[in-house]
Amino acid sequence: MTCFRSRDRWHSYVVKSLSRMEMREMETHLERCAECRARVAAIRETSGFLAVARVPLIAPPMIKDQVMAAIDMGKYRAKAGFPRFGQGLQHLGFSLLAAGIILLMVNLTPVGRNLRSGEVADLNVQFGKEIALPFTHLSQTLSVAAEKFGLMGRGQDEMGSWVPGKE
Amino acid sequence: MRDEELIQSILQGDGEKYAVIVDRYQTRLYRTAYYYAGNVEDARDLTQEILIKAYNSLAKFKHGSAFSTWLYRIAVNHCIDWSRKKRPRCEEATCLLNLSDGEAGPEERFLRQERAAEVHRAVGCLPERYSTVLMLYYFEEWTPQEIAFILAISKRTVETRLSRGRKMLREKIPLKQAGGVCHDLFSQSG
Structure with missing residues (x-):
């Protein structure tokens, strides 16, 4: 390995998960670097070879039945209705702060210009x-x-x- | 309906919507669990545990990231924990189900099964950090970016592990017969 890019993003390049600019940049590099071309070819070859080991399994329907039977459907229903304790305290803090500011403003605001x-x-x-x-x-x-x-x-x-x- | 919208309604109390999520991901999770377990019974139990665990952790899901990778993070961590406890590190043989399509003849089917079993064995015998990225990239077709999120590592680390893992695999399976021509499938580059 002599090319400084040989360990770079070639696996991302092969599955096209780079930005358009990066893809273009790497394509340009590939055109003039035989080492990186060989590397990309090897990744593709490995991918083709390992494809035989992909397992074409389909999940048995009992998985869904058992999962739906096991979960607590009401878990988030209860939480959606009532704010959590921490949230309640947070709201209380904000409310007190807001009330304090309002009281301060009321004290500082003149009631009217016409009053003596x-x-x-x-x-x-x-x-x-x-x-x-x-x-x-x-x-x-x-x-x-x-x-x-x-x-x-x-x-x-x-x-x-x-x-x-x-x- | 998008995953994130489904999660939103589940978190607002509509627990039944989780059935859609289960439908959407159970096969993929089952397949991943199978890679770790090597048999359908354990793969089924693992898939159920992962889906239940994910449901109970839904409140921790941060909107803005992809639900699929978040779910896979739970799945991979669960499978790794399981295999550390239950499975011997490197199994002698992997019993694979019928992996071939119906069009292939019995001899071809047998050869494919043998080849697949050998590849599984070789991948399974690699150190966990390499076998996991190889499985996610080559078998489950996640991108390095997604693998980085799933494993909570950098994208560069994923690329490095893929390269090293591939080299190790080449040492384990140096020559393979494919399409009647004997050649090195893991050519020397990289």
Whole structure:
């Protein structure tokens, strides 16, 4: 073997699985390289010789019956209906991130150009209360639950809100 | 319906569509399994195991690659694992089924069977890395590109193994009689 291309893509060339440009390039090389021509001829010859050893078998029908009986047809049906746990968490993460961005934008966006500065301040206070309300309720509920299960003491602050640890 | 579309509907819950995939590939897989097993009973069991394994792994199939080569990757790995455990590395004789067409006479049929058995034996006795690429390229007619995907190796490695495997085969079967003329079928080049 002296040709630098002798170990190249000749098996691919024989079955024409190269790009048009590569095929043309190799054909050009073949025209002037006797060594590579002999190599291609040998591959084709081997292919013809080994063709006698190809086994003309046909799969027995029982294979299909047994495979279809063995597989769980509902395997992917269940998965298609419900997102996987990991996917659910991923969606939850995205949802929380999106909610945070929306809240930030709402805070930063002026409500209207016609409002005077005092009105904007009032609106902000009102809006802040509306946002804080569900959290206050949640906090109270958790405190009551904690008290019920004896996890901590409870009490009320000066404003009448339930605070943990204060009798 | 294309393979990828079938897989998509199976993954969406239509498991019955797998019957089409089985119909499409069972004969080819059965033949490959037969090359490794050397008998129809084991070839049948291997084919069933491969198809069941592929169904259970369908969620791992990456759309964008060809399903046929993905399935063959499972098949070849399964057959190699099987032959490492079950089959002696190099069998003395390979019992082949009736390999000839109906037109050939009994003597011609017998000779062809003998020749085929000898080639199978010779290929089967090569180191696994060479026998696998030779089988996939010459018997199953996969391209080097596809073999590279099936075996998860580079295309250049496939070409090299094909060349080396062919040389080794030439050493095992130096002279063959074909068409009444005695000549070296594995000529010296390459």
